[in-house]
Amino acid sequence: MNFFAIIAIYKFEMARTFRTLLQSIISPVISTALYFVVFGSAIGSRMEQIENIEYGSFIVPGLIMLTVLIQSVSNASFAIYFPKFLGTIYEVLSAPISYVEIIIGYVGAAATKSFIIGIIILMTATLFVDVQIKHPTIMLLLLALTCVSFSLFGFILGIWAKNFEQLNLVPMLILTPLVFLGGSFYSINMLPPIWQQITLFNPVVYLISGLRWSFFGTADVSIHYSLLAIGIFTLICITIIGWIFKTGYRLRN
Amino acid sequence: MTSIISIKNLTKTYSNGFHALLNLSLEIEEGEILALLGPNGAGKTTLISSVCGLLSVPKNTITIGGFDVSEDYRKSRSLIGLVPQEITIEPFETVMNAVSFSRGLFGKPKNSAYIEQLLTDLSLYNKRNQKNMTLSGGMKRRVMIAKALSHEPKILFLDEPTAGVDVELRKDMWDVIARLKESGVTVILTTHYIEEAEEIADRIGVINKGELLLVEGKNELIQRMGSKNLLIELQEPAKKIPTSLSRFNLTLSNDGMQLNYIYDVRAQKTGIVDLLSELKKASFKLRDLQTSQSTLEEIFVNLVKE
The missing domain is CATH 3.40.50.300 (P-loop containing nucleotide triphosphate hydrolases)
Incomplete structure (x- = not known):
């Protein structure tokens, strides 16, 4: 194992975060804080409870998930796309480093960033609404797994993308709608029966539901299904990345 | 090594x-x-x-x-x-x-x-x-x-x-x-x-x-691959190269004061002795002789051309 290489990539990527603190951490935290102000404090106080939970508190897991998913994908995709764009990727490809080590370095850094952002958002939420976590260990585990799995997905996106437009395509046009329609701001039990069935095809439902369970002990779908969904998604991403490095897809000719 | x-x-x-x-x-x-x-x-x-x-x-x-x-x-x-x-x-x-x-x-x-x-x-x-x-x-x-x-x-x-x-x-x-x-x-x-x-x-x-x-x-x-140039400077300008020297493929400078002869360093006979002898017979008066090796660039161009 080339530990020095893993540390070098990890530190290099983390240094980028701290160099661009405003863009990397402060910006997503401010925009999420605005959600809490609008939906949590302003509108939330006038809304009914959902499953005996104050609306402001109910949306906390969804908002954490919204930011964490988008940040994980953006961080990881940018981390690998930028060296491709600049041409500096040659250095990584010519170094004595395996693809597992490359992934640990890049995905590890991207997941760490999103995990930190997730925790900051959680802390920010406590300033606006009452937040209680029933299963803190499961919450941290779910958050960490989500950060890793979606950073893996972002890594695939970064390798696939040929330009900045493609890089932004998935987070903007696919991920954001999936999160909004995945029960971030409502319980899927509030939907008509047919839409409840359709929503179950949205993988983000399982993530939000799982995190909500860790907060309140109740959720739209079982926590086991949530863990299974994350596990399957991670496995799919690892398989695709394995294929990418084996074939050299968009990396080596 | x-x-x-x-x-x-x-x-x-x-x-x-x-x-x-x-x-x-x-x-x-x-x-x-x-x-x-x-x-x-x-x-x-x-x-x-x-x-x-x-x-x-x-x-x-x-x-x-x-x-x-x-x-x-x-x-x-x-x-x-x-x-x-x-x-x-x-x-x-x-x-x-x-x-x-x-x-x-x-x-x-x-x-x-x-x-x-x-x-x-x-x-x-x-x-x-x-x-x-x-x-x-x-x-x-x-x-x-x-x-x-x-x-x-x-x-x-x-x-x-x-x-x-x-x-x-x-x-x-x-x-x-x-x-x-x-x-x-x-x-x-x-x-x-x-x-x-x-x-x-x-x-x-x-x-x-x-x-x-x-x-x-x-x-x-x-x-190995280089040819050499023999530059012959004349005392008096020549109007043209006599037919007796045609086998040497000489080139005459515009002012008629220099003859250029290209020869292969690998050849057993470079032809220089014969050339000088023929020049004497044709009554050319020589001022100076200079030789130069072909450059790597010329060798490269020739190789790629082939």
Whole structure:
């Protein structure tokens, strides 16, 4: 194992975060804080409870998930796309480093960033609404797994993308709608029966539901299904990345 | 001398069907400077990319220090430093951090003393805390060399290291390469500049259309393949060359004061004695004689033309 290489990539990527603190951490935290102000404090106080939970508190897991998913994908995709764009990727490809080590370095850094952002958002939420976590260990585990799995997905996106437009395509046009329609701001039990069935095809439902369970002990779908969904998604991403490095897809000719 | 790089029957075909390298074999000796010459699209960069792991190659075609680049990629790649053709460095990173990153990437622990010495040798020490984007083109190229040398490689690949740089910097680069050779590093460089190869290389390889046309010691190459010119200065201008001298294929200068004779140094009879005898018979009065060796550039142009 080339530990020095893993540390070098990890530190290099983390240094980028701290160099661009405003863009990397402060910006997503401010925009999420605005959600809490609008939906949590302003509108939330006038809304009914959902499953005996104050609306402001109910949306906390969804908002954490919204930011964490988008940040994980953006961080990881940018981390690998930028060296491709600049041409500096040659250095990584010519170094004595395996693809597992490359992934640990890049995905590890991207997941760490999103995990930190997730925790900051959680802390920010406590300033606006009452937040209680029933299963803190499961919450941290779910958050960490989500950060890793979606950073893996972002890594695939970064390798696939040929330009900045493609890089932004998935987070903007696919991920954001999936999160909004995945029960971030409502319980899927509030939907008509047919839409409840359709929503179950949205993988983000399982993530939000799982995190909500860790907060309140109740959720739209079982926590086991949530863990299974994350596990399957991670496995799919690892398989695709394995294929990418084996074939050299968009990396080596 | 032992081979540090061994390439056997390497063929590289891109997905669009273009044959970049055709059955290329090459042995590179430890401690030498090998210059690879060739026109654009000849396959020089493909060759370097294949050796350095940027392109996939079949097993048992390339070994570095005895390690197969496909099977023992960790050991083989750790011996190599690569400076690519384009200037590609992280713009927002400082020189020191960029070079330290490269060292870590190649599995080496932090060694500030070595990095500082390296930066000093490349006249970069004063710029160590500057961001790469603030450096001039020449300095950026030095940073790339520093990055390539950060893990103390035994072999350095320089893909057109002096392309687009001014004469002064080019000379500086040549000094850097000479110092590397003194320290035992094997240097392989590609270049368009014949004088560069002539100045610094021990051996020269010529690639064209994916094929290695030859690899030979620089001096032997010039000696073996070079023709010589005999310039004959006359005391009085000649109006034309007499038919008795036609077999020598002489050329007459515009002012009629010089005759030029090209001969092959490898031939048993150069024809010089016969020529001088015929000139005397034709009543030419000679002022002076000069000989000159053909340059590497002329040899290269002839090889590629063939």
